[in-house]
Each structure stands twice: as C-alpha cells, then as structure tokens.
Amino acid sequence: xLETYSAMAGQFFGLVSFLLCxxxxxxxxxxxxxxxxxxxxVAFALQFLLFGSWTAAALTVLVIxxxxxxxxxxxxxxxxxxxxxxxxxxxxxxxxxWADLPAVVAMVLGTTGMFLFRGIPMRVLLGxxxxxxxxxxxxxxSVGGVLAExxxxxxxxxTIWRLARIKRRSPQASxxxxxxxxxxx
Numbered sequence: 001x002l003e004t005y006s007a008m009a010g011q012f013f014g015l016v017s018f019l020l021c022x023x024x025x026x027x028x029x030x031x032x033x034x035x036x037x038x039x040x041x042v043a044f045a046l047q048f049l050l051f052g053s054w055t056a057a058a059l060t061v062l063v064i065x066x067x068x069x070x071x072x073x074x075x076x077x078x079x080x081x082x083x084x085x086x087x088x089x090x091x092x093x094x095x096x097x098w099a100d101l102p103a104v105v106a107m108v109l110g111t112t113g114m115f116l117f118r119g120i121p122m123r124v125l126l127g128x129x130x131x132x133x134x135x136x137x138x139x140x141x142s143v144g145g146v147l148a149e150x151x152x153x154x155x156x157x158x159t160i161w162r163l164a165r166i167k168r169r170s171p172q173a174s175x176x177x178x179x180x181x182x183x184x185x
Contacts, residue, residue: 007141010050014137014144017043021148025155028163030118034067041067044145051140055100058090059107066107070114080115084108099139106132120163127156 017040024036041063048057066083073079087107091100106129113125130152137145 006050010047010140011143013043013047013050014142014146014148016144017041017047018144018148018151021152022155025123025152025159028159028166030122031071034071034114038064038067040148044148047142047145048140051142053100053103053136053140054094054096055091056103056136056140058094059087059103062087062090063107063110066111066114070111074115074118076115080111083111083115087111099136102132102135102139106130106136120160120167123156123160123163127153127160130156 020036020040020043024033024040027033027036041060045057045060045064048054048060062083065086069076069079069083084107087104091104091107094100109125109129109132113122113129117125130149134146134149134153137149
C-alpha cells in the first residue's frame with residue numbers, strides 16, 4: 001500500500017514539474033527561465049525520491065544549486081568544474097545501475113550550457129539535456145516527467161525559433177532581451 005501512495009505522489013510531483021517547465025521554457029528571459037527551473041526541479045527531486053531513483057534525485061538537487069550558482073557566477077569555469085565534480089561524487093555514491101546514466105549525461109550538458117552560454121546556445125544544450133532527462137523519467141515510469149521533458153523540448157525549440165527571429169530583426173535587441181531579462185514574455 002505504501003508503494004502505491006509513493007507512486008501516486010511521485011506522479012503528482014511529476015505533473016507539477018510539467019506545468020512549471022512549460023512556463024519556464026516559454027520565457028524568452030533567462031532570469032525568469034532559471035527561477036522557474038528551480039521550482040520545477042524541487043518537484044522533480046521529490047518525484048525521483050518517491051520513485052526510488054537516488055542518482056536522479058541527488059543530481060536534481062544539485063541542478064537546483066547549479067542554477068543558483070550559474071546565475072551568480074556566469075561563465076565561471078571554476079564553479080562549473082566544482083558543480084561537475086560534486087555531480088560525479090553524488091552519482092558515484094548513489095549509482096544503482098546503467099539506468100542512472102541519462103541523469104548523469106543530462107547534468108553534464110545542463111551544467112555546461114548554464115555556465116558557458118546564454119540565449120540560444122544555452123537553450124540548445126538545455127534541450128539536449130531535456131532529452132536525457134526524458135529517458136531518465138521514462139525509466140522510472142513517471143508520466144508527468146515524460147510529459148514535462150517532452151514539452152520542454154518542444155517549447156524550447158519554439159523559444160529558440162522566436163529568439164532567432166528577434167535576432168534577425170534586431171541583433172542588439174535580442175542580446176539585451178536574453179542577457180538583461182528585459183522585454184516581452
């Protein structure tokens with residue numbers, strides 16, 4: 001009976017993450033994207049804990065720290081290396097099998113994207129990371145997680161297209177939009 005409640009709670013948190021991710025990746029402002037991603041990842045961490053996926057849960061908690069650190073130290077290779085090292089330690093301590101690999105790949109790609117890039121390049125790496133997270137969610141059986149990552153990928157592609165369109169019209173305005181967090185949406 002406890003497993004049933006745990007699975008239902010895991011599905012619930014997956015669906016909450018789904019809604020938060022949809023709003024986050026629809027944003028053209030990096031700052032808003034990252035704040036919403038923190039909230040979504042809290043729900044994802046709870047979901048993975050409830051499904052017993054310890055590596056994905058630990059890495060998701062580190063994703064929250066990574067987002068915060070990437071906002072405070074953009075472009076810092078030293079901080080990025082520390083996050084990647086902490087991720088390696090967390091993965092080694094919680095590793096249960098090869099089903100944990102997609103979460104590790106997602107963490108590496110997302111960390112690289114958030115620390116080294118902004119705007120379109122960041123979203124491309126986050127989109128590829130979302131594909132790896134999608135596989136991780138599928139392996140634990142999270143309906144909400146699979147839906148969330150699927151829509152993150154689709155919404156991210158649309159947002160990249162929107163940013164590219166803005167950049168074609170006014171290169172300076174698009175750089176200001178994603179870097180300063182100003183502008184619509």
